[in-house]
Each structure stands twice: as C-alpha cells, then as structure tokens.
Amino acid sequence: MLHDLQRDFAGVALTNSVAALLPHVSAARGSTERRLSVYHANTLNSLTDVLSAAYPVVQRIVGDRFFYGLAKAFIAAHPPRQPALFRYGDALPEFLTQFEPAKTLPYLADMARLEWARLDAYFAADCDPIDPQQLANVPPEQISNLKFTMHPAYRLLESNFPIFTIWAVNQPDLDPVPEVDFDQSEDGYVSRLTHTVIQRALPSDTLSWLRALKDGETLGTATALAMACDEAFDLQNTLRQHLADGTFSNFHV
Amino acid sequence: MAAFASGTPDAAWVEIHSENFFVPGGPRLAQLEDVRSHYAISCHGVGLSLGSAQGVDVDHLSTLRDLVDRIEPGLVSEHLSFSVVDDIYVNDLLPLPYTEEALQAVVRNVDQTQEAIGREILIENPSSYLAFVDSVLTEWDFLAELSQRSGCGLLLDVNNIYVSAENNGFDVSTYLEGVPGDAVGEIHLAGHSIDGSGEERLLIDTHGDVVAGPVWTLYQQALEKLGPRPTLIEWDTDIPELEVLLAEAHTAQRHLDAVSMPEDSSRVA
Missing domain, CATH: 3.90.930 (Outer Surface Protein A; domain 3)
Incomplete structure (x- = not known):
C-alpha cells in the first residue's frame, strides 16, 4: 500500500500526473493540485539545474528556453536511477541524437558527449x-x-x-x-x-x-x-x- | 566551499550533503579533505530515502559508510521522507503518510542504516505542503515513536516546523511540546518564500533567503525548551555573499549564548 502511494507520488513529482494521488491527500485550504505542483516544480527545477551545470555549452548554443524544454523532455524520458546526481545526464548525448527539435544542429549531440566527458573526467x-x-x-x-x-x-x-x-x-x-x-x-x-x-x-x-x-x-x-x-x-x-x-x-x- | 577549504571563516563546523561527495575522485573530494582539516564536519544525506517501502539501497549505504569512515563526521543525518520508488530517484524530499505501516518501514530502514555505519543518525522533520488522508499520527508523535523504536536522534528544522504549520494549519507550540527534547541533536534554520495569498497562501521551503522573523521567535522557544543545540543555517539557492551568511550565523549564536551555561559548547555553523 505504501509502495503504491509512493509510486503515485513519484508520478506527481516527475510529470505532474496527479489523478492517482489526489484521493489520498488533502490541503488545509485552497487547491490541492496547486500544492502538489510545488513538488513537481521542485523536482523539475533541481534536475534542470543539474543538467545546466553538466552541459553549459549546449545550453549556451541553444539558449535558455530551448534548454529548459529539452531538460523537461529528457527528465520525463530518463528520470534519475541513482540517488546521487553527479552521474545524472549521461544519457543526454544519445537522447539529443533522437530529439527532433535539435535536428538543425547536428553537432549538438557530439558537443554533449564532449561536455559529459569533461564532467566524467572531473570526478574520475x-x-x-x-x-x-x-x-x-x-x-x-x-x-x-x-x-x-x-x-x-x-x-x-x-x-x-x-x-x-x-x-x-x-x-x-x-x-x-x-x-x-x-x-x-x-x-x-x-x-x-x-x-x-x-x-x-x-x-x-x-x-x-x-x-x-x-x-x-x-x-x-x-x-x-x-x-x-x-x-x-x-x-x-x-x-x-x-x-x-x-x-x-x-x-x- | 573554497573559503572553508582555506579555514578562514569563523565557524565551528561545516555541514555537507553526503551524496555530493559520492564521487570516485577529483578536486571536490580533495577540497573536502581540506575543509575537514580545519573544521568538524556534519554529513547530511538527501538520497538514502529512509521512507521507501522498498527499503534502502545497500550500495548507497556502503558508499555512505565509506564517506563516514573517511571523514569521521561529528554528526550524520538524513530526512523523514522518501525519494526512491521502483528504482527511480526523485530528486526531492517527498512526504510520508503518518501511518503504522510507514512507521515500521522507516524504523526498519533507520535500523539498517545505523547498523551499516555503526553509529546513531539524526532524522530531520520535513517541510510539507499537504496532508495524507490516511495519517493516524501527528508528525511529532511519529518522530517520537521513530526515535524511541530505532534509537535515532532528531534534527529539528525550525523553519520546516513553521512552514508545515502555516501550510497545514497546526500550532507550532503543540509541535515543540510533542517533540522528545532529549533526542534532538541538531537544529536547522533556513529561509522560506511566501507564494500566493488568501486561500492560496503557501509557504515554500527554498533555503534561499534570510531566516524569517517568526522562525527566529520559534527558534528562541525551541532553545528555551531544549537548551542549547548545535545550529546550522541552511542556504543553498541564490547563495549570498559569505558575510550575509556569517551574519545569520552570528544572530543564531547570540540566541544560543543567551540560553547557554558557560561550559556548554553548542555552536553555530
């Protein structure tokens, strides 16, 4: 039971899918959905910050707005698997090769590989x-x-x-x-x-x-x-x- | 962190997020060794997920043990929350329902952790934005039971008490009265932001601002009940100049000095 509830809550945090969790939570006042959205915003913002720190040149090339959209799509497709984030984002170069909106920048995936190699070297x-x-x-x-x-x-x-x-x-x-x-x-x-x-x-x-x-x-x-x-x-x-x-x-x- | 690596700032101890140092090598670990040579360290974890129904990750636990063996911290702490489910890690401290099932899961996980690293840990109360309809215990009763059953200590985050009380409509004094004072081994202070107004007013725990007035008042109340406790100012988004941070630490030290006997050595970091 606790496990099911936690799976539902993770869905809220990662993708703001609130339907399954809503019957189990309550707000002292105001909208419960809005309160749940705080968890989603926290998760999305902190993971986006991790990706920004790992891929500064990719972000500089595509601009902040594009990068945030890329981060959101990446996080939904590749949520972290390890509870330590220095390795989070290793799948971004491969993700970029398939990311339709980045097709006009064919060198972007290789730039991400270079930036990941730099981070990997830093922590080796x-x-x-x-x-x-x-x-x-x-x-x-x-x-x-x-x-x-x-x-x-x-x-x-x-x-x-x-x-x-x-x-x-x-x-x-x-x-x-x-x-x-x-x-x-x-x-x-x-x-x-x-x-x-x-x-x-x-x-x-x-x-x-x-x-x-x-x-x-x-x-x-x-x-x-x-x-x-x-x-x-x-x-x-x-x-x-x-x-x-x-x-x-x-x-x- | 560079300033602390040189040992310049006047602080008794420094708290790190344990998982930031789970790296194999490189400058970050080297800098931690430098900080360690000047200050006592507190290892504050954010990834163990002690509330997980699926149990704690043994690899994570063994990496934590290696860090603890290497750094020999004065304190080791974690959160009353979960962040791992089905092997997905949600990078946030998600809340638990205060039920017997959840209590048993946390007790089991805390027991396993304390056994693995060979020492007592402190568990921090979360900031929360909502309640679970299935909860049968208050948060303070849950923490008291957890401490009693597992032998863990508590890390009292005074800002989190205030944020959760404002959001969920309970009384901060009742909370303070309900906490087993002897178990509290550390206090956290931090800034929050206020979002929305009226029915939609919500306090958000940002760690990105100075400590709010009502939180200082609650800190004073806590010290009067508990006596002096090592206190940390948390500030990890929009980090200001070091002077601003140290000024907050000095304010906390004044509160501590006011309740301390001369032989007490609780200090602010």
Whole structure:
C-alpha cells in the first residue's frame, strides 16, 4: 500500500500526473493540485539545474528556453536511477541524437558527449601519472614492447564536427571570437591533470596511436599504426607531450 | 566551499550533503579533505530515502559508510521522507503518510542504516505542503515513536516546523511540546518564500533567503525548551555573499549564548 502511494507520488513529482494521488491527500485550504505542483516544480527545477551545470555549452548554443524544454523532455524520458546526481545526464548525448527539435544542429549531440566527458573526467578516481624518469630507466631494447594503462580520467572523442573549436568559441568573455569551419572534423581527448580538466584536438596519426595504446597494444604496434596514418609521426614529441599531460597512469613490459 | 577549504571563516563546523561527495575522485573530494582539516564536519544525506517501502539501497549505504569512515563526521543525518520508488530517484524530499505501516518501514530502514555505519543518525522533520488522508499520527508523535523504536536522534528544522504549520494549519507550540527534547541533536534554520495569498497562501521551503522573523521567535522557544543545540543555517539557492551568511550565523549564536551555561559548547555553523 505504501509502495503504491509512493509510486503515485513519484508520478506527481516527475510529470505532474496527479489523478492517482489526489484521493489520498488533502490541503488545509485552497487547491490541492496547486500544492502538489510545488513538488513537481521542485523536482523539475533541481534536475534542470543539474543538467545546466553538466552541459553549459549546449545550453549556451541553444539558449535558455530551448534548454529548459529539452531538460523537461529528457527528465520525463530518463528520470534519475541513482540517488546521487553527479552521474545524472549521461544519457543526454544519445537522447539529443533522437530529439527532433535539435535536428538543425547536428553537432549538438557530439558537443554533449564532449561536455559529459569533461564532467566524467572531473570526478574520475585520483591516480598519479607515470613519472617520466621511470620510463627513462627502461632498457632501449624493451621500449617497443611497453604497454600503458590510461589515467582513469582519460577519454578519447571522435567527431565529424569541429567540437573542440566550437567548445572553445563558446567560452564566456572570448574576444575576438574566431571563425568556425563547420566542414572540419575534430578528434581529441579529455583528461585531468591533478585537479584541472584538459582537452586537446588531435591529428589522426596521434589518435590512432592513442587508440591502439588504450586498446592494450604495445608501443611498437601503436607507433606502426600511427606511421601508417602519417609517416611523419613524431614518436618522441608525442610521447613527451602525453607524459606531461598525465595521460598514462602505469606501464609494463 | 573554497573559503572553508582555506579555514578562514569563523565557524565551528561545516555541514555537507553526503551524496555530493559520492564521487570516485577529483578536486571536490580533495577540497573536502581540506575543509575537514580545519573544521568538524556534519554529513547530511538527501538520497538514502529512509521512507521507501522498498527499503534502502545497500550500495548507497556502503558508499555512505565509506564517506563516514573517511571523514569521521561529528554528526550524520538524513530526512523523514522518501525519494526512491521502483528504482527511480526523485530528486526531492517527498512526504510520508503518518501511518503504522510507514512507521515500521522507516524504523526498519533507520535500523539498517545505523547498523551499516555503526553509529546513531539524526532524522530531520520535513517541510510539507499537504496532508495524507490516511495519517493516524501527528508528525511529532511519529518522530517520537521513530526515535524511541530505532534509537535515532532528531534534527529539528525550525523553519520546516513553521512552514508545515502555516501550510497545514497546526500550532507550532503543540509541535515543540510533542517533540522528545532529549533526542534532538541538531537544529536547522533556513529561509522560506511566501507564494500566493488568501486561500492560496503557501509557504515554500527554498533555503534561499534570510531566516524569517517568526522562525527566529520559534527558534528562541525551541532553545528555551531544549537548551542549547548545535545550529546550522541552511542556504543553498541564490547563495549570498559569505558575510550575509556569517551574519545569520552570528544572530543564531547570540540566541544560543543567551540560553547557554558557560561550559556548554553548542555552536553555530
């Protein structure tokens, strides 16, 4: 009985469906429906705030009114499943690919994926990156057999749109705003260096190299794949850059 | 939170929403460790859903236990409400009917929680906008029974008493008289907003304004009955400058000092 009542109340809070609950509640004065609407407004507003905090660039691109409508549709279709909200909104990128009113902005779902990757990286487990000195101690003949473990915050992203550039031009107070070539595609990664989320667009050779290492290939195999993409692939500089970015948390032979 | 991480503000303790720190890692947890190094912490949960007929989520409970082990808070509290049903989480503190069935569910869930984290928790009275036709107990009798059967303490939110009394037409003094004073381990104060007028006048618990005059009066009444209790000013929407918040805390401290013996150490946060 209590369970049924609670299911009815959740329906009020999430979608303002009051009919089932009305016979069970009363107001000391005035309209009972209006009092129930307070619970719906609280729930909708607080979940919308969670989505706003997770997707600031999506909101900036579509504007507040559109975003609130999107949030309302998303919340009705995907109510939270976990009683902690730092993971709420992970289904929004996929939802956006099917969201009819957003069809005129084909890059929006990828922008949401980038923003979710940033949030995910922000909350990822703490882990010290590889100390470059340790790597320097590996005997030269074993270098090409090295395998790396990626930092828990590390995420690769591939897009048919220039999402890293679009993200950058949508940061507040940017002056002057550079031109965006929407015909460009951009791949890249998001990670966290101690407490700061970082992101970089990557050329295709480096992307192949990182994807291979992430999939557990050896440094030798990854480098061969990168050079197949672009024979000018510069292993030394690329490795140095990624050690500085804390991309790897461990290595073994 | 950054100000508290540096230890600058004059406060005896700091209260956090437990679930905000259920994250695997990153700067938010690191900042909490910094705050912990300067202040005592109170862990105030909003997601355990102690009123759920389906019981509490064991994973949630074990994450809470990890946080409690890590932070070693002075107090751990939750709400008399539910927010989980059929594994959907409604991000609001939804009210319970005050029936024997609901009482048994809450007692069971509180027992399980106290056992899992190995300590007593405080349960906070909700703000409510309506009543259930099936209720057979008053809220204060429900809380008294809950405390007696489970051994939990109470977190008395004075603003919530005022908001619920205005909305549901009961007398705040009767409420205060009915609460088992010895069980109260903490007091909350907060601001509310008034929406509509006449028949449709409704007080809404917003945590987004200064504490209202009648709530200060009720706080004074509560302290006279209970004696001094650790008191927290809640403000989590439209958060003002830190000075405004600290001024509210100082007002509460003056009320506390007026009822405290010199050896009492109840403080405001």
